[in-house]
Amino acid sequence: MLKTLYMKTLLDWSAYEDAGMGDAYADIPKTGGNFAKAVAVCINSKACESQNDKGVMCPSYRVTHDSHLSTGGRVRLLKAALNGELGEFPFADPVLGRAMDLCVSCKGCKRECENEVDMALIKVEYLAQLNEEEGVSLRSRLFAHTPVWLHRWPGLRRVIAWRNASKFLMMLGEKLLGISASRQLPVPAEEKLQVSKTQAIDNWDDIASSDVIPSTEGREVVLLVDTFSRHFDPDIVAAALAVLDAAGYRTLVAEPKQPGRPLCCGRTYLAQGMVAQAKAEAQRMIEALLPHAEAGRPIIGLEPSCLLSLRDEYKALGLSEGAAKVAAQALLFEEFIAKEHTAKTFRLKLKPLDQQVLVHGHCHQKAVGAMKSMRKVLKLIPGLSFDLLESSCCGMAGSFGLEAEHTAVSWEMAGQTLLPALRLAPHSLVLSNGFSCRQQIREGDGRSSLHLAQLIRDALSYE
Ligand code: SF4
Numbered sequence: 001m002l003k004t005l006y007m008k009t010l011l012d013w014s015a016y017e018d019a020g021m022g023d024a025y026a027d028i029p030k031t032g033g034n035f036a037k038a039v040a041v042c043i044n045s046k047a048c049e050s051q052n053d054k055g056v057m058c059p060s061y062r063v064t065h066d067s068h069l070s071t072g073g074r075v076r077l078l079k080a081a082l083n084g085e086l087g088e089f090p091f092a093d094p095v096l097g098r099a100m101d102l103c104v105s106c107k108g109c110k111r112e113c114e115n116e117v118d119m120a121l122i123k124v125e126y127l128a129q130l131n132e133e134e135g136v137s138l139r140s141r142l143f144a145h146t147p148v149w150l151h152r153w154p155g156l157r158r159v160i161a162w163r164n165a166s167k168f169l170m171m172l173g174e175k176l177l178g179i180s181a182s183r184q185l186p187v188p189a190e191e192k193l194q195v196s197k198t199q200a201i202d203n204w205d206d207i208a209s210s211d212v213i214p215s216t217e218g219r220e221v222v223l224l225v226d227t228f229s230r231h232f233d234p235d236i237v238a239a240a241l242a243v244l245d246a247a248g249y250r251t252l253v254a255e256p257k258q259p260g261r262p263l264c265c266g267r268t269y270l271a272q273g274m275v276a277q278a279k280a281e282a283q284r285m286i287e288a289l290l291p292h293a294e295a296g297r298p299i300i301g302l303e304p305s306c307l308l309s310l311r312d313e314y315k316a317l318g319l320s321e322g323a324a325k326v327a328a329q330a331l332l333f334e335e336f337i338a339k340e341h342t343a344k345t346f347r348l349k350l351k352p353l354d355q356q357v358l359v360h361g362h363c364h365q366k367a368v369g370a371m372k373s374m375r376k377v378l379k380l381i382p383g384l385s386f387d388l389l390e391s392s393c394c395g396m397a398g399s400f401g402l403e404a405e406h407t408a409v410s411w412e413m414a415g416q417t418l419l420p421a422l423r424l425a426p427h428s429l430v431l432s433n434g435f436s437c438r439q440q441i442r443e444g445d446g447r448s449s450l451h452l453a454q455l456i457r458d459a460l461s462y463e
């Protein structure tokens with residue numbers, strides 16, 4: 001019996017309820033319900049197979065020129081699967097498996113395909129279905145639980161540094177876990193995140209009290225500290241706090257309602273198709289942020305894929321009504337500053353920076369059009385000269401580039417436009433707001449990149 005016939009989807013696909021209905025040419029697969037409709041929004045125009053250096057779509061096609069490895073190619077295989085053409089458990093079909101495996105979930109198609117095929121979300125459902133059938137691999141569980149390991153085991157820093165320094169351990173990690181022996185793993189920072197008493201929220205009753213609601217003249221904001229900034233780049237958090245403070249905002253750092261492990265958006269679970277765990281993280285996040293959203297405080301995030309999951313993937317997780325209120329207040333750091341500047345409420349004294357900066361946007365920043373905000377904010381720094389690179393996906397894409405079978409294609413993606421552009425300007429500063437992009441650039445080019453918050457902090461004028 002074809003298992004997809006009774007496919008119970010793990011994500012909420014109701015947003016596609018009416019997609020293609022009444023259209024005789026919509027070619028909606030026979031099984032899969034609303035998930036099938038999400039797949040069928042592709043009109044087979046093959047724009048995702050154009051050889052074009054602009055935009056992001058589709059990194060895996062750009063490096064392989066294999067039509068199975070474009071967005072539309074994946075759609076064709078998924079349709080065959082949902083129409084019962086690929087056997088009893090079609091999601092395990094090797095050709096479909098390779099096609100989905102090499103999708104880097106960049107969301108390039110969601111923005112650039114004329115019909116907004118959301119292959120990154122489709123991949124989450126695909127992986128979740130595969131996990132139900134085959135179980136979750138040890139490597140997937142290791143990567144997915146990163147926020148938990150980092151919180152529970154401060155000694156992980158030494159273990160990772162030890163592994164990175166030992167050829168033997170790197171080879172062993174590849175053999176046992178499939179983590180590439182040729183890649184360095186990111187090492188957590190030695191220094192801990194410092195949050196002052198006034199920024200930490202240690203009394204939840206205060207948050208809901210009328211003293212705090214509504215927020216004072218719109219100058220109160222909430223900073224969402226993601227797992228990656230917290231554990232690997234706490235200086236980015238310090239820089240964001242310094243900039244917001246200098247601009248006259250009172251910044252509260254979002255904390256979980258129940259003391260314990262810090263908040264996490266659930267992205268690492270989604271990337272491995274672990275929907276139930278992602279939903280549990282998302283619910284904690286919504287519970288923590290809802291009082292702020294209801295108080296009208298902007299919720300500001302630093303890591304694009306983490307903050308933007310509140311506005312995007314959370315819609316497919318079947319969360320409470322509060323999720324929409326939180327999403328409405330969630331902004332990237334650059335979006336927040338650009339918005340305040342447009343409203344003429346952003347007050348910051350900046351000194352000239354005589355620097356040339358190359359800007360590599362995270363794919364998810366590009367997918368929501370946030371590079372416009374980046375441009376606007378960078379223009380606020382006097383004397384700064386900058387280029388927004390047409391660099392598609394850097395190829396790291398979360399843990400993708402660390403996985404042994406993906407390392408070569410990850411470097412091919414980086415080698416298409418990003419690394420050549422960086423090599424042409426060896427003395428420029430590099431700006432990159434994505435944690436995994438910074439890691440790829442560090443290994444591929446040897447330069448450390450700055451987050452926008454760090455660059456603005458460098459330009460703060462205290463005169
Ligand atoms: S995925 Fe989008 S761009 Fe590619 S063929 Fe389908 S509709 Fe066209």
Ligand code: SF4
Nearest residue numbers: 058103104106108109
């Ligand atoms: S999410 Fe990115 S890699 Fe995946 S199909 Fe879309 S454009 Fe291609």
